[in-house]
Amino acid sequence: MRTALLEVGLEELPASEFHSILRQLEEKSAELLKAYRISSGSVEVFVGSRRFGVILNNLPERQEDFTEEKKGPPLNIAYDENGKPTRALEGFLRNNNASLENVVHREGYVYLSRVVEGKPVEEVLPDLFRDLVLGLNFRKPMRWGSGEHEYVRPVHWIVAMVDGRVLDLEIFGLRSSRISYGKRYHAGSIxxxxxxxxxxxxxxxxxxxxxxxRKKFVLEQIDEFEKRSGMKIERDEELIEEIVAITEYPRIVVGQFDRKYLELPEEIIVTAVKHHQRSFIAHKETLTNIFVAFQDGPQPPENVVKGYERVINARLEDARYYFQKDLETSLEKMNEKLKEIVFQEKLGTLYDKVERIKKISQRLCEDLKLPEMFTQKVLEAASICKADIASKVVYEFPELQGVMGRIYALREGINEEIATAIEDHYSEEPQTVIGSILGIADRIDTIVGNFAIGNVPTSSKDPYGLKSKADTIFRIIRKNEWDISLEELLTFASSLVKYHLSEELETFFAGRFYQFLINELGISFDVARAVNHLWKKPLRGILSAEALQEISEKPEFQDLFVGFERVHNITKNHDSTKFDGALFEKEEEKKLMNKFYEVKEKVLKALERLNYREALQYLIELKPYIDEYFDNVFVMVKRDDLRVNRLSFLKNIDELFMMVGDMTYLVKRSQV
Structure with missing residues (x-):
């Protein structure tokens, strides 16, 4: 078995491209190996700050053989009356470098069928590697030199080999070789x-x-530091991944900042050190002034540590100055400054947005029938939920938006529940009721406002993150089990920006609800489609989906499915539900009507209690009565009044089922 290597050497990659390149290399390598008919025992992909590539292990000597088939002329054109090949057939064979031995007859046509031997892998791999390199996509590619080439970064070398042999490959005007390069300034060609x-x-x-x-190496050095120092380092996965992405030889360095900065809130210190210097803070019961960073290379750490200490102390000094200046200003005054900060040009200032959040929050409190005293807390939190955006610390450290609002509110002696909600409402999973209400109100205002001014997301572009905001709304509603009408909230929010709830906005929320059910709750595609029309009351749609998902795996699902299907198919084009029982002629009509009234009352009571599982069990009771009805009653009679009356009666049953879901979308399960 053979082993192949591809390494693409380039200028420093942006960290934002790291995971995308990694994923694409894995996916495209597998696809290309299959397309080129090459089996591989394993594919190793690697990405560093100045290189990426693949190692293909356990390769065969050759491609797999394959049978080539090509359709030719019809038999009556391929042969003359004597069965001799015509010019048409001879031309077909000549053009395909084939002979009569390769011809088969099938379905009235001539087919060319021949076994094509696989080529040696060293002949195929150059094309495979070229397709792999040129098939990668990047967020922001760049051109270099005369502008002839476009790639994530300028490419400087290519290594392409199989076993000890260099492959004949040229990309971006560079020929492949066995020469790679080590760490810049520390090693040359290798x-x-x-x-x-x-x-x-x-x-x-x-x-x-x-x-x-590299990741293992980073974690080992952190472990060694902890053992040696007796301190602890939080394993921040995001930061570790970033260090792995931007280094090729990560070496730990340890430094310290001035202890006076420990007087700052911990969140400010961590943000200044982590987000702005990609460093960890050491803990020993509480936060210490010791930080851990990683240099890229084997150079002595002394100068690197001094550089980190100088920059971190400067950042913390700035933070201390801004924090002290902010403490001289109340949140109420910061809130007034929001009048000078534009939210979006056509949607007014951030102050205008806060006013809308307050109104939507109040409407939500009313829908939830919350006590007046609690509603006042919600409104107080809403009125200052964006105030810290006007602070100097948030201007310098945007990551602390909401966090500083909580800190400043507590410093002012504001109720802790309100202060916590200021930070909490930014979370994708708020932990408090007030934070959850503000989180919904804020996101609804942003989504509706953007639709109102034409900023509508597409399948490929969502610059304002509206899809994620919609998903969070559904997540909050489910977590808190709030039986609210999202449609009414959207209509109310739309009125605040002089916008009418559009079909486009409804379609957007219906689509996001469908994705939420599948991606977050694991609901099957057919069940998600069946309840998608219930997005307007999300909690009910979610409960219905979970109940249908559960029953779909049970034997009684067939009874539910068939009962609905027979009723729905015959009434799908009928709108009226007005019927007269006095017109019923058959005993089966009366029996189904009586059972319907009995079941309807039970179903509606179950749905009122949000017990969709119970409602489904009651609906199943209709199945034998529906079967008897259709076995003995002909619905589509010629007599108009009788036909319409029967359709209208059945439409009532159809609508009762539809309160749980449109079961025409459900896929029949095979029961074992």
Whole structure:
């Protein structure tokens, strides 16, 4: 078995491209190996700050053979009356470099059928690697040189090998070789003897190509620091991944900042150190002034540590100044400054947005029938929920929006429940009731406002994150089990921006509800479609979906499905539900009507209690009565009044089922 290597060397990759390149290399390598008919025992992908590539293990000597088939002329044109090949057939064979031995007859046509032998892998891999490199997509590609080439970053070298042999490959005007390069300023060119010794060779040049090995190396150094110092480092996965993405030889460095900055709120310190310097803060019972960072390379750490300390102290000094200045201003005054900050040009200022959030929050409190005293807390929190945006700390550290609002509110002696809600309403999973109400109101206002001014997301573009905001609304409603009308809330919010609830906005929310059911709750596609019309009351739609999902795996599902299907199919084009029982002629009509009234009362009471599982069990009771009805009653009689009356009666049953879901979308399950 053979091993192949591809390494693309380029200028420093942006960290934002790291995971995308990693994913694409994995997916496209598998796709191309299949397309080129090459089996591989395993595919290793690697991405570093100055290189990425793949190692293909356990490759065969050749591609797999395949049978080539090509359709030719009809038999009556391919052969003359004597069965001899015509010019048409001869031309077909000549054009395809084939002979009569390769011809088969099928379905009235001539087919060319022949086994094509696979080529040696060293002949195929250059094309595969070229397709792989050129098939990657990037968020922001760039051009270099004369502008002839476009890629994520300028490419400087290509290594392409199978075993110890260099492949004949040229990309971006560069020919492949066995020469790679080590850590800049610490190592020069490195000759790769063969793919098996690729990682080992680069380590001599202070490069750990494997991102998995780099991550392991980072974690081992953190563990060693903790054992040596007796301190603890929070394993911030996001920060660790970023360090792995921007380094090729991460080495730990330890420094400290001035202890006076420990007087600052912990959130400010962590943000200044983590987000702005990609460093960890050490803990020993409480936060310490010790930080841990990672340099890229083997150079002595002294100068690196001094550089980190100088920058971190400067950032914290700025933060302390801004924090002290903010403490001189109340949240109420900060709130007034929102009048000078534009939210969106056609939607007014942030102050205008806060006023809308207050009104939507109040409407939501009314819908939830919350006590007046609690509603006042909600409105107080709503009135200052965006005030910290006008603060100096948030201007300098935008990541602290909401966090600083809570901190400043507590400093002013504002009720802790209200202060917590200021931060909580930004969360995708708010933990408090007030935060949840503000979270819904804020997101509804943003979504409705953007639709009102034409900022409508598409399948590929959503610059304002409206899809995520809609998903969070559904998540909050489910978590709090709030039986509210989202449609009414949207209508109310629309009126605040002089906008009418449009079909476009309804379609957007229906689509997001469908995705929410599938992606977050694991509901099957057919069940999600069946309840999608219930998005207007999301909690009911969610409960119905969960109940249908559960019953779909049980034997009684067939009774439910068939009962609805027979009624729905015959009434789907009928609108009226007005009927007269006195016109019923058959005993089966009267029996179904009586059972319907009995079941309807039970179903409506169950739905009022939000017990959709119970409602479904009651609906199943209709099945034998529906069967008897259709076995003995002919609905589509010629007599108009009788036909319409029967359709109208059945429409009532159909609508009762539809309160739980449109079961025409459900896929019949095979019961074991």
């Amino acid at each position: 000759e790769i003897p063969d793919p098996e010794r690729y990682y080992e060779s680069l380590k001599k040049g202070f490069v750990i190509s494997s991102h998995l090995e």
